[in-house]
Amino acid sequence: MKERIVETSIQLFDKKGFTGTSIKEIVEELNVTKGTFYYYFKSKEELLKDIHLTYIDDLIEQQKVILEDSNKDCIEKLYGLILMVISNIGSNRESARIFTREVRHLSEKHVEEIKGKRNLFRKRYQELIEKGIRQGEFKDTIPADMLTFGILGIINWTYYWYNPEGEISEEELAQMFTNIILEGVKNDKLR
Amino acid sequence: MKERIVETSIQLFDKKGFTGTSIKEIVEELNVTKGTFYYYFKSKEELLKDIHLTYIDDLIEQQKVILEDSNKDCIEKLYGLILMVISNIGSNRESARIFTREVRHLSEKHVEEIKGKRNLFRKRYQELIEKGIRQGEFKDTIPADMLTFGILGIINWTYYWYNPEGEISEEELAQMFTNIILEGVKNDKLR
Known part of the structure; x- marks a missing residue:
């Protein structure tokens, strides 16, 4: 029930x-x-907190599995994390939108708890980028925190437009975004 | 008043x-x-519609000025468009959040009007990408619509985290995001 x-x-x-x-x-x-x-x-607010916690705890857990996979390098893990969020859309689109929109209706105590977990999710992303820079997989000229915000922007936005039943599969979309982030879009061949 | x-x-x-x-x-x-x-x-809903329309009309107008600047190539215009949204945060953060959160409270007629303008804003972005591909500035392997969604994700997300009074200026942030999108983050030098 x-x-x-x-x-x-x-x-x-x-x-x-x-x-x-x-x-x-x-x-x-x-x-x-x-x-x-x-x-x-106990209250509607308690229910809202429950929805928020379930949502973020689940994302953190999935993220952990990908980050701890010792068979993958940082580039593969980046792809895995992008795919992970996109794959959640089909089942969790509504929760994700509530997560973005309604956080201001939580009590201060609960907001702090959720914020802490949001920050943890972001920090683990950032740690992956930093590790990739140290290991020479990513350029060392990119500020890891800004890149993290950029990547989270790309994937969080998918909740507002991507249709998992449409023409482009979750894997294809994750691959496109990974390619854009890794390779950039500028044509380096001379015109 | x-x-x-x-x-x-x-x-x-x-x-x-x-x-x-x-x-x-x-x-x-x-x-x-x-x-x-x-x-x-006439009503609270009418006021909400007014807030939405003012917000999107203003963005479309600013976008137009940048796109019609004949002294800039597509790469420069891309930077201009990214900077434009980031520069709006200081003055328009609340409007932007309302724009994302509250659209579901508009009447169907008004939703259609706003959606039409949102789509126009996105399409003009996409046309710039397509033009850049035709002119050889951007790679022709990137689907322009997906790239557009990615870029909009990066910049729309800044409303949720970027502090214009913080350490990084609007111009620096716009430049970082433009660099990431153009050049990518993968280290091409052999390790």
Whole structure:
């Protein structure tokens, strides 16, 4: 039941916003009583926190698996991390949008907790870039923090436009973005 | 007065969300009557539409000036467009966030109007890439539409993290991102 409450709320929050969705609407959609809701969550804010934590914990866990794969070099890991986020879109598009939009409705304590985990996710990305620079896979002229923000921008934005059921597969898109980041788009041949 | 209503509403919408902000709060913040509000706007939704339209019309206008500059090649225009968005952050951060978050609260008719303009903004970016490919400035192996989404991702994301008062200037950041996009980050020298 907890899972069903979460799923239904994600749909409603995505469609009508966190503030625009009442607990009454959530339980009516599920055909249960408010008591059922309060058995699992102390408040709507607590539910929102739960959605945020589940989302970011899951990303951090997936990221860890890729980063700890000793068979891959930094370039391959970069591709893996880009593909990972794109592959999450199909199942997690709504959660991702809530994650970006509704964080301001969390209590200060919860915002701090989520921010800490967001920062951890970003830092692990940055550590990969730094390692790649040390090992000579990436240019040492690139500020690792700025590059990290750039890469996160590319992949976070996919939630707003990419259709996993469209013509371009997740792997193809991840490969294109990896190529752009690695090789750049300038034509070096003389015109 | 119209401008003051818009400014105040942008601050409140950013902080509390569109649904979480009432007309009552807006007019109380300004110390005016509801009548004043309704003199300028038929509804809160109409005000939200106004914020969206002002934001996107302004971006399209700035974009046009850069694209029509006959002294610049495509690479220089790309830098100009990236700098343009980053330079808007200082003055327009809240509007930009509202633009991304609250579009779902607009009426269908208004959503279509805004979407049309968003698409125009993106298409003009894409046309620049296509022109750059034709003229041999960019590689012809890159799908122009995907590259456009990637670039928009990088710059749209800056609204969430970049601090124009921080250590890195707008010009430096625009130059870094342009370099990454043009040259890539892979180290081509043998290790």
